[in-house]
Amino acid sequence: MTLHQLIYRSKKSQWVGSAEVRSIIERSSTINKNMSISGTLLFDGEYFLQVLEGSQSEVLECLCRIQADPAHSQLVILLDETVDEREFGTPGMQLIESQTGIVSKLEDGLSNLSIFIRMLDNPGMKSKANMIIKAFRKGRWNICDELISIKKSAPPPQKTCVRKSIVERSYPHYFAFQPIVDVNLMKVTCVEALIRGFGGTPPYTVLNDLEPEALFKLDVESKLSALSMVGEMGFEGSIALNLLPMSLVSYQGSVELIAKHAKSLGISPRRLVIEVTEDQAIENLDVFMEAIKTARHAGMRLSIDDFGAGYAGLSLLADFQPHKIKIDRKIVDNIKGNGPRQAIVKSVIEFSERLGIEVVAEGVEDESDLAWLFAAGIRNFQGYYFSRPAYMSLHEVNWPDFLVEDIDWVSQKVEA
Ligand SMILES: Cc1cc2nc3c(=O)[nH]c(=O)nc-3n(C[C@H](O)[C@H](O)[C@H](O)COP(=O)(O)O)c2cc1C
Incomplete structure (x- = not known):
């Protein structure tokens, strides 16, 4: 099996609050386990960054469903490549508060928690995924969105x-x-x-x-x-x-x-x-x-x-x-x-x-x-x-x- 890693960033829809995010995690957790995908979701209150790891076909299939989800928009693919080993632990789904690094829900206990603490805070971790996550935590991917959602209205094209x-x-x-x-x-x-x-x-x-x-x-x-x-x-x-x-x-x-x-x-x-x-x-x-x-x-x-x-x-x-x-x-x-x-x-x-x-x-x-x-x-x-x-x-x-x-x-x- 070719192991694939995919990272995207998206912006939550207005109506999505913590209850909805929790419900996404719960739904996704079972599906991901069945598909042998590990899904790691960072959330800073407004933007999501998700790392999906698993077989290429399963990851892409999962992405298709995620893309169609009205709970978020402006999805931007940040990384899409083959990797040699899992970096994000065992299949399932976990949510991390992006700013604090607090893991809200763990499917696989302490082993995953320690992976993330290591990932988020170890300056020596130089994998691409880790660097992208760090850039996200610094707000580097919260860019250029306002206009995309501007309502098209009144003035006719000149x-x-x-x-x-x-x-x-x-x-x-x-x-x-x-x-x-x-x-x-x-x-x-x-x-x-x-x-x-x-x-x-x-x-x-x-x-x-x-x-x-x-x-x-x-x-x-x-x-x-x-x-x-x-x-x-x-x-x-x-x-x-x-x-x-x-x-x-x-x-x-x-x-x-x-x-x-x-x-x-x-x-x-x-x-x-x-x-x-x-x-x-x-x-x-x-x-x-x-x-x-x-x-x-x-x-x-x-x-x-x-x-x-x-x-x-x-x-x-x-x-x-x-x-x-x-x-x-x-x-x-x-x-x-x-x-x-x-x-x-x-x-x-x-x-x-x-x-x-x-x-x-x-x-x-x-x-x-x-x-x-x-x-x-x-x-x-x-x-x-x-x-x-x-x-x-x-x-x-x-x-x-x-x-x-x-x-x-x-x-x-x-x-x-
Ligand atoms: C930010 C975000 C991340 C999601 N992550 C996953 C995921 O890792 N795995 C998954 O199966 N669904 C995930 N979902 C939910 C899917 O969009 C979808 O609702 C779910 O897979 C059920 O698909 P279905 O409605 O076609 O049955 C996510 C949704 C959002 C908004």
Whole structure:
């Protein structure tokens, strides 16, 4: 039998008091014994943290029932892995008051009690489960919930944005444009230009099979078209351009060319954001640094795209701090129920704040993921939820109701 350990955190429903918690323990105790699961429940009066140990199939089956239980909500999986031996004693169920460590009900007498006392108070116990439990006791997992339960009500979704299509025949290159929004300002602050083939075909139809020189040339020169299109659409915010660091270095005068073209359209180079991925940056760090120096000198801003998807991550940030970090969609996806992703995003927000880096969550599609990210402090978003990329055009933006409500609250606070 493969032994499995699963830890989740959840928040009790309003109507749940100590009698209900006791009843959960009693019901669960018999079931867990029959399924050979040990269930350890920590409760701090508001949040639960439960460790389930047993065979993988039984643990997952049990989790399904628990997830469907209306006695709690906002369940976030913190750990889900195979272990070599039981860490939490014999099957059954016990409740521990999270703050005091008092075990309220024991199925297996003193042996389990001593396990928990050891677990909770021994600083030398370094198992993952134990460290997660310690973080829970310090209140580290009581985060970002208020907004998820905000009642959706009144204000209709606001639709704002420039809506103007470009005539594709007027340009030698084709682009789709996707807004990046700042929900504090309720504004599209930036549009990202995404290269396409004629008619909106994917980027590889244009970029594949090109020799490096031709690729760098297209990379740079297509951005001139993108800028003209944004100028024609009358968009007045920032413009994000994906550029290979190598293009900026090997195409002589590329930065000057882009800056000059922007100025001729009345676009200040300060509105231009050069986006590169971690891997492109780290592949040839010297080339990247050189390109960055030139772009910064021209007043342009820098953004690391798909942050967390590549290999560079933190080591890149130690040497170079961009203006913006765009957290990769894979980390954002299903963040509402995933503890490790939540912990990563919280840390990105924290270090970015200290370093003065703006954080954008990209690939946001789901409203409850968005609510979590918003509650965690992210204000800049890009993703299908707000608006899809629009070929030779900019789509309108969908503003979710709960943000509209909270923005009122935020602006009241700012005014106060
Ligand atoms: C915080 C919490 C922890 C729970 N832990 C367990 C558990 O370890 N084992 C279990 O069988 N049920 C547990 N339950 C109860 C289940 O949600 C469910 O009510 C019970 O398994 C009976 O399932 P059924 O209603 O489908 O018959 C827990 C419920 C809550 C709210």
